[in-house]
Amino acid sequence: MIDFPEPSLHLSRLLDSLPDYNGLLTANPLIHAITLDSRLVRPGDLFLALVGGNTDAHRYIPDAIQRGAAAVVGTQALSGLSVPYVQVKQARQALAKLSAALYGNPARRMFMIGVTGTDGKTTTSNLIYQILRAAGLRAGMISTVNAVIGEQEIDTGFHVTTPEAPDVQRYLAWMQAAGLTHVVLEATSHGLAQERVAECDFDLGVVTNITHEHLDYHGSYEAYRAAKARLFTGLIETPAKPFNPPRAAILNRDDQSYAYLAQVTGVQQISYGFDPLADWQPANMSLTASGSQFTAVGKDRSGEPLRIPISMNLVGDYNISNALAAIAVCAQGLGITPEAVRQGIASLPGVPGRMEIIDLGQPYMAIVDFAHTPNALKRTLQAARQLTDKRVIAVFGSAGLRDREKRRMMAEVSAELADFSVLTAEDPRTESLDGILAEMAGGAERRGGREGQTFWRIPDRGEALRFAVRLAQPGDLVITCGKGHEQSMCFGEIEYPWDDRFALRAALSELQGVDGPAMPLLPTSA
Numbered sequence: 001m002i003d004f005p006e007p008s009l010h011l012s013r014l015l016d017s018l019p020d021y022n023g024l025l026t027a028n029p030l031i032h033a034i035t036l037d038s039r040l041v042r043p044g045d046l047f048l049a050l051v052g053g054n055t056d057a058h059r060y061i062p063d064a065i066q067r068g069a070a071a072v073v074g075t076q077a078l079s080g081l082s083v084p085y086v087q088v089k090q091a092r093q094a095l096a097k098l099s100a101a102l103y104g105n106p107a108r109r110m111f112m113i114g115v116t117g118t119d120g121k122t123t124t125s126n127l128i129y130q131i132l133r134a135a136g137l138r139a140g141m142i143s144t145v146n147a148v149i150g151e152q153e154i155d156t157g158f159h160v161t162t163p164e165a166p167d168v169q170r171y172l173a174w175m176q177a178a179g180l181t182h183v184v185l186e187a188t189s190h191g192l193a194q195e196r197v198a199e200c201d202f203d204l205g206v207v208t209n210i211t212h213e214h215l216d217y218h219g220s221y222e223a224y225r226a227a228k229a230r231l232f233t234g235l236i237e238t239p240a241k242p243f244n245p246p247r248a249a250i251l252n253r254d255d256q257s258y259a260y261l262a263q264v265t266g267v268q269q270i271s272y273g274f275d276p277l278a279d280w281q282p283a284n285m286s287l288t289a290s291g292s293q294f295t296a297v298g299k300d301r302s303g304e305p306l307r308i309p310i311s312m313n314l315v316g317d318y319n320i321s322n323a324l325a326a327i328a329v330c331a332q333g334l335g336i337t338p339e340a341v342r343q344g345i346a347s348l349p350g351v352p353g354r355m356e357i358i359d360l361g362q363p364y365m366a367i368v369d370f371a372h373t374p375n376a377l378k379r380t381l382q383a384a385r386q387l388t389d390k391r392v393i394a395v396f397g398s399a400g401l402r403d404r405e406k407r408r409m410m411a412e413v414s415a416e417l418a419d420f421s422v423l424t425a426e427d428p429r430t431e432s433l434d435g436i437l438a439e440m441a442g443g444a445e446r447r448g449g450r451e452g453q454t455f456w457r458i459p460d461r462g463e464a465l466r467f468a469v470r471l472a473q474p475g476d477l478v479i480t481c482g483k484g485h486e487q488s489m490c491f492g493e494i495e496y497p498w499d500d501r502f503a504l505r506a507a508l509s510e511l512q513g514v515d516g517p518a519m520p521l522l523p524t525s526a
Contacts, residue, residue: 004177006032007102011071011084014046017101018094022077023086029070034099034166043068046098050091051075073098092165092195099165100199103173107201110175111182111245112238113329114200114231117208117252119376120322121186123314123351124208127326129184131344135336140175143186145352145485147171150178162191168200193227201238204333205231205265206250206325210257211375225257229264236266246301250328253278254321270332272298272324274317280328282320283307289365289387294320296327301335308338312345315355316383353484355383356501360508360516363474364390368500370484372399372426374409377481381417390475394418395468396482397426397461398436400490407436411443414455420471421455424464425524426482427490433459433524460524461489461498465507480504491523498522 012028015021032044038060041047047064049057049072058076065072071084075091088094100107115125125143132139140149144162147154149171162168168185175183187197210225232249247267251258254273262269272280280298292315296308308331312323323345330336330344350356358366365387371380377396384392394414398407414421423440425433437457441449449455458464468478480500488495498520509516519525 004174007104007173008032009102011046014098014101015086017097018086018088021073021086021088021094023084025084027071027084029084031070031102034095034102035064035069036095036164036166038064038067038069041067041069044070046071046073048072048091048095048098049074049076050095093198096165096195096198099169102166103169105199105201106169106172106176107183107199108239108241110172110180111204111241111243111334112200112202113182113184113204113206114187114197114202115184115206115208116187116189116192116228116231117206118211118373119371119379120208120318120325121188122370123319123354124206124322124325125184125186126348126351127323127345128206128329130348131326131330131336131341132182132184134344134347135330135334135340137182138178138180139182139184140171140178140180141184141186142168142171143184144188149174149180162186162188162196165196165198168196172200187231189224189227192230197231198234201241202231202235203238203241203245204248204250204329205235206329207231207252207255207257207261208322208325209252209255209375211255211373225260228257229261232261232265232267246333248333250325250333252321252325270328272328273321278324279332280324282324285317285320287315287317287383287386289315291315292317292320292323294323296324296331296341298328299332301332306331306338308341310342310345313348313350315387316379318379318383319355351485353486353501355380356484358501358504358508360505360512360514362469362472362508362512364388364472364476364478366469366472366504366508367477367479368484368504369479369481370486371396371481372484374406374413377410378413378417380479380481381414384477384479385417388475388477390477391419391473392417393420393422393468393471393476393478395422395424395461395464395478395480397424397428398440398482399427400429400431400433400436404439407439408443408446411440411449411455412447415444415447415449419454420468421449422464422468423455423457424461425459425489425491425522426461429490430492460522460526461500462503462507462519462522462525465503466510466519469504469507469511478504489522496520496522 047069249265253271253275483500489498506519
């Protein structure tokens with residue numbers, strides 16, 4: 001564990017970070033942590049009561065106080081509490097400011113790189129991180145998979161989203177204490193909209209793409225795009241830092257979001273993509289099953305032309321796009337040498353659960369990928385097509401209590417690009433799994449799919465994988481999408497242990513009669 005002393009700040013000093021609040025301090029306790037869950041409150045914590053879609057945490061204030069909360073912050077007008085109560089207008093904005101203040105605003109003393117987008121955030125973040133390391137910079141990373149601080153990796157949770165503000169600021173404080181100078185932070189739309197990264201003081205912002213996703217939460221593509229744009233509109237508001245870092249927005253010229261983001265961004269812009277007008281473009285591309293080679297063509301910080309030969313262990317032209325984003329950040333945004341860029345990209349063996357090959361000696365390719373949006377599935381299946389001249393068999397689902405429209409869209413994509421589609425469970429949560437699969441089946445049929453011939457509904461994901469590997473013939477490609485690196489699957493309100501990589505190995509070992517792991521059990525298992 002990081003050797004970092006527990007923070008300690010008097011409530012009055014902590015409240016200096018808020019622009020506006022109501023409340024008379026009846027005491028001025030030392031605050032050691034900010035907690036959102038009353039069940040996790042420890043003596044000396046500040047409990048912040050959020051109002052969410054399913055619960056109002058103000059009702060848990062008595063429980064928080066009983067557990068030792070030294071002060072409470074909320075949005076409702078309350079009185080008569082036994083500890084100081086502070087009323088604010090915007091709870092999440094207050095949470096971000098209070099969290100940053102408690103840890104001494106660590107982002108103001110490090111170079112902050114924010115990466116957002118629908119697909120490719122984690123891969124792009126890892127590429128940037130590896131280049132920074134190759135350049136000899138002391139870098140850290142906070143992604144939706146983990147936080148990397150020096151040689152230590154910290155799991156950031158079951159499912160992909162940016163950690164809450166107290167966790168983000170704590171990780172940043174640990175990084176600063178460890179002597180790190182550069183941080184790569186993956187910023188989801190929820191993380192931006194809910195101000196989890198509001199006090200991260202970004203210097204460079206990067207977007208991979210903005211496509212159909214999370215419309216259940218944001219309501220429309222325009223609102224989703226606006227949430228992502230907060231990373232870029234905020235760049236001009238970042239306070240001055242002692243080392244005077246450059247400010248720039250790295251935009252994808254190929255993406256539908258480009259014109260909008262270019263208009264709302266008030267700092268230097270650097271574009272990348274296959275578009276001939278992009279500042280960074282690929283040339284001499286070669287794509288194989290083991291990786292990709294290309295030449296990145298662009299400019300350095302002084303405007304001088306650069307051509308950087310790139311060889312990487314990532315497959316698919318969409319990963320060339322991700323690599324171009326990382327190169328634009330590092331070679332032009334930061335002025336890192338071409339050799340360090342080349343070495344950094346080459347050093348990344350892959351990203352867990354992203355086009356990860358599972359090889360148990362079977363006569364066909366088996367791959368695990370995280371594609372869980374229509375655009376990601378399209379690009380993944382296009383990449384799969386480049387890896388085989390035989391059949392592509394896709395296994396995937398669509399999450400419950402999430403954007404319903406993408407269920408149909410993903411099934412349509414697979415019906416068009418895969419030879420066979422196996423529709424199965426992916427975190428149904430409290431929704432009917434049969435109902436989700438019916439919506440997906442309807443999408444497949446609308447694109448000419450024939451149930452029992454080109455697509456199947458198999459609710460249990462383990463059985464779906466068994467079916468897919470039995471269906472495969474020599475030279476085919478089996479790809480399971482949507483779960484990637486994740487370690488659990490949600491049925492009802494319970495997280496059950498599940499790892500697609502582990503499960504695919506189980507299916508392959510069973511079929512071939514070789515030693516391997518046992519298939520994990522789910523509520524759908526027979």
